[in-house]
Structure formats: structure tokens, C-alpha cells
Amino acid sequence: MNAQHANWDDLRLFLAVARAGSLSGAARALGVNHSTVFRRVGAFEEAIEVRLFERLPSGYVLTEAGEEMLETALRVEAEISELDRKIAGQDLRLSGTVRITTVDMLALGLLPRHLAAFHAAYPGIELEVVATNAAVSLSRREADVALRVSNQPPETLVGRRVGRLVFAAYGAAAATDGTADVPLAERDWIGFDSDHEALVRRFADFLPETRPIFRANSVAVAIAAAKAGIGLAPLPCGIADLEPDLVRVAPLPDDFMRDLWLLTHEDLRRTARIRAFLDFLAAALTAEAPLLEGQRPRAWSNG
Numbered sequence: 557m558n559a560q561h562a563n564w565d566d567l568r569l570f571l572a573v574a575r576a577g578s579l580s581g582a583a584r585a586l587g588v589n590h591s592t593v594f595r596r597v598g599a600f601e602e603a604i605e606v607r608l609f610e611r612l613p614s615g616y617v618l619t620e621a622g623e624e625m626l627e628t629a630l631r632v633e634a635e636i637s638e639l640d641r642k643i644a645g646q647d648l649r650l651s652g653t654v655r656i657t658t659v660d661m662l663a664l665g666l667l668p669r670h671l672a673a674f675h676a677a678y679p680g681i682e683l684e685v686v687a688t689n690a691a692v693s694l695s696r697r698e699a700d701v702a703l704r705v706s707n708q709p710p711e712t713l714v715g716r717r718v719g720r721l722v723f724a725a726y727g728a729a730a731a732t733d734g735t736a737d738v739p740l741a742e743r744d745w746i747g748f749d750s751d752h753e754a755l756v757r758r759f760a761d762f763l764p765e766t767r768p769i770f771r772a773n774s775v776a777v778a779i780a781a782a783k784a785g786i787g788l789a790p791l792p793c794g795i796a797d798l799e800p801d802l803v804r805v806a807p808l809p810d811d812f813m814r815d816l817w818l819l820t821h822e823d824l825r826r827t828a829r830i831r832a833f834l835d836f837l838a839a840a841l842t843a844e845a846p847l848l849e850g851q852r853p854r855a856w857s858n859g
Contacts, residue, residue, distance in 0.1 A: 564636065566600045567629045570608060573597060574626055577615040638823070651680040654833045657699035661775030662816075663687035665795035667703070670840045674833060681829045689751040689773070700821075700830050703837070705814045715819035715834070718841040721792040722850040723812035726802045731785035740806060741766050744787030749773045758812050759790055793850030807850075816841065816848065 572582035572593075579593045586593070597616075601608055608622035618626060658667065663685055671683055686699055702713065705721060725740065735743065740763065747768025748755050752775075759768075770786050772778045775795070782789040783801040790812060796802050818838055824830050841848070 564632070566596075566603075567632055569593065569596050570600065570622075570625060571629050571633060573609065573616050574618055574622070574629075577617070579616065650678060650828050650832060652829050653682040653684060654701060654829055655684040655686065655699045656701045656703065656833075657686040657688065658703040659689050659705060659775070660687045661792065661795055662703055662705070664776050665779075665792075665798070666841075670837055673840065674836050677836065678829070678832055681832070683833075700824055700827075701833060702817075702819045704817045704819060706817055707815050709815075709817045709819060712821075713819040714822050714825055715817055716838060717815050718818045718838045719794075719816040719845060719848045721794060721814045721816055721848055723790050723808045723814075724793050724796070724804050724850060725788045725806045725808060726782055726791045726796045726799075727788045727805050728783050728785040728801060729803045731787075732803060732805055740788070744769050746770045746772065746778050746781045746787045746789040748775075748778065754814070755790060755812075758809075761811070762809055792848070794844065794848035797847065797850070804850075 569582070569586065572585045573579065576582045576585060579590050579597070583590045583593045597609065606621045606625075607619055608625055609616040610619055656667070664687070667685065671685070674681075675683065702715075709715070727743075743766075745759075745763070745766055745768040747759060747770070749771050750756065751773040759766075768787070770781055772781065775791065778789045779791060779796065779799060779802070781787070782791070783799065788805055789796075790808055791802075792814075793804070797804065818834060818841070820830055820834060825834070845851075
């Protein structure tokens with residue numbers, strides 16, 4: 557293997573394809589198009605004179621040489637990421653970019669007003685938001701800060717609990733009028749798919765005999781469906797209470813509650829722009845505890 561012909565860009569490409577198992581998945585991860593990945597994989601294999609992937613109908617599968625390459629590439633990636641974090645951790649400037657990852661419901665319903673206030677306070681810092689329910693690695697600098705809904709945050713990250721999300725059942729006012737005497741188990745419900753495994757599990761424990769008539773992989777879609785009158789949805793009070801077209805119908809058990817964590821990597825916590833963002837957002841979310849915990853003064857609609 558002519559390994560001296562490999563560079564970091566080639567190894568990043570190789571890792572993306574190995575992780576995704578497909579050209580399209582790697583293209584999405586790298587932010588390039590499918591044909592670029594196809595061309596660069598072929599050029600890389602030609603340069604090192606080794607076939608790294610078997611092209612199968614099910615996707616790209618590592619060859620024996622590819623498996624060996626994977627071990628080395630992962631070590632190189634870890635060392636480069638560590639160097640990158642340590643260099644960034646020494647940055648004392650209140651400028652540059654802070655990349656935040658969070659789930660869609662927080663990116664749409666919670667963060668925007670706080671990001672606007674942060675920008676007003678720190679105009680030299682650029683903000684990027686990655687809204688996804690998939691895991692985003694802070695160790696590989698795919699993001700600098702994570703706002704996560706979890707009762708068990710990763711031990712590899714540092715940060716603090718900045719709030720608690722209380723959930724309740726919400727529906728459109730017109731669709732819930734006159735239903736106060738109808739048991740929750742007999743209502744039409746909006747549910748979620750496996751992207752929201754914790755919510756799916758808690759709903760199944762709460763109403764084991766009830767099957768949602770509508771499912772979504774996005775809380776934003778569930779909110780829209782509830783506003784349209786499709787059914788009730790289990791939603792966080794801190795977001796749903798701000799929707800004028802929704803009414804809170806009934807509380808949900810305490811096991812629906814989820815902690816809200818603001819996290820970063822140990823090597824980045826002293827970077828000035830990241831420290832500024834962490835402190836600002838933590839204070840803003842702590843101040844919103846009554847809203848997040850469903851204590852905002854708003855009467856139950858019925859039920």
C-alpha cells in the first residue's frame with residue numbers, strides 16, 4: 557500500500573464512507589455531492605493502489621485492507637481532533653464561530669430568541685445551528701456546543717443542567733371543545749417515530765392500549781399536526797405554551813420530564829467565545845425555568 561500518497565482529506569473522505577456505508581450518506585456528512593465522493597474514492601484507491609471498499613448492492617463495505625486502514629484513520633482523526641480542540645481552547649478572542657447542535661424542537665421553539673440576544677451582546681461571534689435528532693460528535697469538532705435533552709448526558713462532555721422540560725398533552729382549541737369527559741385513552745393522539753425513542757417509550761407506558769393515529773419524526777411537525785386538529789400531542793410546555801393555537805389539555809406523568817443540558821468538550825470550555833456563549837445561554841435558560849417547567853400562568857382548557 558502506497559500510504560505516503562494519503563493525506564488528511566483522503567482519510568476524512570474514507571472515514572465518511574466507512575461510517576455511512578454509502579456514497580450518499582458520506583456526501584451528506586461532508587456537505588458535497590454524490591459524484592464528488594464517487595470520484596474521490598476512486599482516485600484515492602488508485603493513488604494507494606489498494607481497493608478499500610467492495611461495491612455491493614447494499615452499499616460500500618470495507619475490504620480487509622479497508623479494515624486495516626480504518627484503524628489507522630481513526631487514530632489519525634482522534635489526534636487531529638485533539639490538536640484542533642487544544643488550539644481552539646487557547647483562543648482568547650471574542651470573535652469567530654460557535655457551532656451549536658440541538659434537536660429540532662429546541663432549535664425552532666426555544667433557541668432563536670436567545671441567539672438573537674446573544675448576537676446583540678456579542679456581534680463579533682458568528683453562530684451556526686445544526687438541528688438534528690442524530691448524534692453529532694463534539695470530540696470531532698462537528699459542533700462546539702450541544703444543547704441536549706437527556707437525563708443521562710455523555711460522560712465524555714462537560715457542562716451543566718440548565719433546566720427541566722415538563723411535558724403535557726396539547727391540542728387545538730376547536731378540536732378539544734366538549735371533550736373534557738372523554739378519557740385520554742380514547743382520544744386521537746399524535747406520536748413520534750424511533751428518532752424520539754424516549755417519548756415513544758414513555759407514551760407506551762402511559763397509554764399502553766392507545767396507538768397514535770399520526771406519527772412524526774419532528775416535534776415541530778407534531779405541533780403543526782396538533783394545531784390542525786389531528787389529535788393530542790405530548791409536548792414540552794416551554795414550547796407549546798407559546799403557541800396561541802394550542803391549549804393544554806392534561807398533565808403528563810413525571811417520567812415524561814427531561815433534563816436540559818448545555819455541554820461542550822473539556823478542551824473547548826476555556827475558549828473565550830464558547831465560554832461567553834455557555835454562560836449567556838445558561839443564564840437565559842435558568843431564568844426561563846417557570847416556562848420550561850410548565851408553571852407559566854395558563855389555565856387548563858378542559859380535561
